[in-house]
Amino acid sequence: MSQLSGKNALLTGATGGIGPHIARSLAANGINLLLSGRRADRLQDLSEDLRSEPVRIETATADLTRMDELRGLADNAVSALGRIDILINNAGLEEVVPYQRHEPDQIQAAVLTNVMAPFLLTRILLPAMLERGDGHIISIASMAGRLGMPFGSTYSGTKAALSEWGLSLWMELQDTGVKVTTICPGFVTDAGMFARKERDAPASIGSCTPEQVAEAVLKALHSDKPEILVNSMPVRPLMTLKSISPVAAATLGKKLGLVEFLRSLTKPPRDADTE
Numbered sequence: 001m002s003q004l005s006g007k008n009a010l011l012t013g014a015t016g017g018i019g020p021h022i023a024r025s026l027a028a029n030g031i032n033l034l035l036s037g038r039r040a041d042r043l044q045d046l047s048e049d050l051r052s053e054p055v056r057i058e059t060a061t062a063d064l065t066r067m068d069e070l071r072g073l074a075d076n077a078v079s080a081l082g083r084i085d086i087l088i089n090n091a092g093l094e095e096v097v098p099y100q101r102h103e104p105d106q107i108q109a110a111v112l113t114n115v116m117a118p119f120l121l122t123r124i125l126l127p128a129m130l131e132r133g134d135g136h137i138i139s140i141a142s143m144a145g146r147l148g149m150p151f152g153s154t155y156s157g158t159k160a161a162l163s164e165w166g167l168s169l170w171m172e173l174q175d176t177g178v179k180v181t182t183i184c185p186g187f188v189t190d191a192g193m194f195a196r197k198e199r200d201a202p203a204s205i206g207s208c209t210p211e212q213v214a215e216a217v218l219k220a221l222h223s224d225k226p227e228i229l230v231n232s233m234p235v236r237p238l239m240t241l242k243s244i245s246p247v248a249a250a251t252l253g254k255k256l257g258l259v260e261f262l263r264s265l266t267k268p269p270r271d272a273d274t275e
C-alpha cells in the first residue's frame with residue numbers, strides 16, 4: 001500500500017497494551033481508524049488522545065467471542081468509515097497456566113478471540129477488498145506460535161494457527177492487490193499482557209517494545225511481507241533451529257531456562273486443584 005494517508009483501518013484490541021501504540025502510529029500516518037475493544041471508557045480515552053491528529057477516529061465496542069457482535073463490528077466499521085482498507089487483528093487473550101488447570105471456558109474464549117475472530121472478520125471484509133483490488137490484513141500473532149510456549153499451550157496453539165492461516169492466505173491472494181502479513185512479537189515490555197506480569201524476559205530470549213510492534217505494522221503496510229518477526233536477536237537462531245529440528249529447538253529452549261521461566265509466571269493452584 002504505497003499511499004497510506006486517507007486509508008481506513010479497523011483495529012481490534014485498541015483498548016489493550018499494544019493497541020494504543022498501533023493506533024497512534026497509524027493516525028500519525030494519516031490513516032482513519034475504527035477502534036474496537038470491549039471497554040467503552042478506554043476507547044473514549046484513546047479517541048480523545050488522538051483528537052489532535054487530522055484523521056477520523058470512530059469507536060465501536062464488541063465482544064469478539066460473540067458471532068453477532070463480531071458481524072456487527074464489521075458492519076459498524078464499514079458504515080462509520082465508508083470502507084475498510086486495512087484490518088488489524090490485534091485483540092488477543094493469553095493465560096499462563098498448567099494445561100490441566102486451564103478452564104475449558106477460558107480455552108474456548110482464547111480460541112474464539114485469537115483464531116476465530118481474525119478468521120471471520122477477514123472472511124467478512126475480504127470480498128470488498130478483492131472487488132477494489134486493494135487491502136491489507138495484518139494479524140498480531142506471537143513468537144509463542146513459532147516456538148511453542150510451555151504453560152501457554154492454548155495461546156501458542158492459537159498463534160500457530162494464526163501464522164499458518166496468514167501464510168496460506170498470503171499465497172492464495174498473490175496478485176489480487178490484497179496483502180496479508182502476520183506480525184510475531186516476542187515478550188513485549190512496557191505495556192500489554194507480558195508487561196503486566198512485572199517480570200524481565202530472560203536475556204537468552206530477549207524482548208521488544210510496543211513501539212517496535214507499531215513500527216512493524218507500518219513496515220508491513222509499506223511492503224508485501226507475509227511475516228515480520230519483532231524481537232531482539234537472541235531468539236532468532238532458536239527459530240532457525242526450530243525450522244530444521246523442532247526437537248533440538250525445544251531442548252535448547254529448555255536449556256535456556258524457558259520452561260522454568262514460564263512456570264514461574266503461572267499462578268499458584270487453588271487448594272482444590274491438582275497439579
Ligand SMILES: NC(=O)c1ccc[n+]([C@@H]2O[C@H](COP(=O)([O-])OP(=O)(O)OC[C@H]3O[C@@H](n4cnc5c(N)ncnc54)[C@H](OP(=O)(O)O)[C@@H]3O)[C@@H](O)[C@H]2O)c1
Nearest residue numbers: 013015016017018037038039063064091092188192193194
Ligand atoms: N504483550 C506481549 O508480550 C505480546 C507478545 C506477543 C504477541 N502479543 C499479541 O499482541 C496482541 C495485543 O496484546 P497486548 O499485550 O496488548 O494484550 P492486552 O494488553 O491483554 O490487550 C488485549 C486486547 O484484546 C482485547 N480483547 C481481549 N478479549 C477480547 C474479546 N473477547 N473481545 C474483544 N476484544 C478483546 C482487549 O480489549 P477489552 O479488554 O477492552 O475487550 C484488549 O484491547 C495480542 O494479540 C497478543 O497475543 C502480545
